[in-house]
Amino acid sequence: MPGRSHRDRLLFELADTRTELMAAVTPLKPGGLDWAPAEGMKTIRTILQEIGTMEKVTLHVAIHQVAPDWDEIWESFATTTPNVTESLDKLTAARQETLRYLDETSEEILETPIPMPDGWEGYFGGAHIEPEELIRWIARHEYYHLGQIITYRWSQGDEPAASA
Numbered sequence: 001m002p003g004r005s006h007r008d009r010l011l012f013e014l015a016d017t018r019t020e021l022m023a024a025v026t027p028l029k030p031g032g033l034d035w036a037p038a039e040g041m042k043t044i045r046t047i048l049q050e051i052g053t054m055e056k057v058t059l060h061v062a063i064h065q066v067a068p069d070w071d072e073i074w075e076s077f078a079t080t081t082p083n084v085t086e087s088l089d090k091l092t093a094a095r096q097e098t099l100r101y102l103d104e105t106s107e108e109i110l111e112t113p114i115p116m117p118d119g120w121e122g123y124f125g126g127a128h129i130e131p132e133e134l135i136r137w138i139a140r141h142e143y144y145h146l147g148q149i150i151t152y153r154w155s156q157g158d159e160p161a162a163s164a
Helices: 006-025 044-064 070-076 085-104 107-111 131-155
Strands: none
Touching: 006 044, 006 085, 006 107, 006 131, 044 070, 044 085, 044 131, 085 131, 107 131
16 A cells, blocks of 8 residues: 655645644734743744745755755845734745645655755755755754744743644
């Protein structure tokens, strides 16, 4: 009995993680985005900015085998409004690009190793990587930061899982 395709597994993992992220950040009150547990730590706004930047950069690598300018993409995810809507809209747009890539990409392409950009070899343990692994990294990276956000909210006395 064959298992699910890489595409189907990735779609599930991306959707599941994003659902949890939305449940954790949607209830934030104005000003909640700019909170961090201590001075010098990332705010929730910055964490969301990093999630979006990493998704867009990693997708670009999967498609073009070259890393785009991190700072340029970082700035494209900057937000200024006091509520979470602007950040979530930008994350949603980035996710739509990732989903479009998965819809248009064959299983063979997802499984065929590509060269890593200069400086990326150490992050993934080799000079080549399958695009599937890069897309899975997007979900893993988001899930890591989701845990951070949940911990932040717990330290404020909120219980994000209760509102999910």
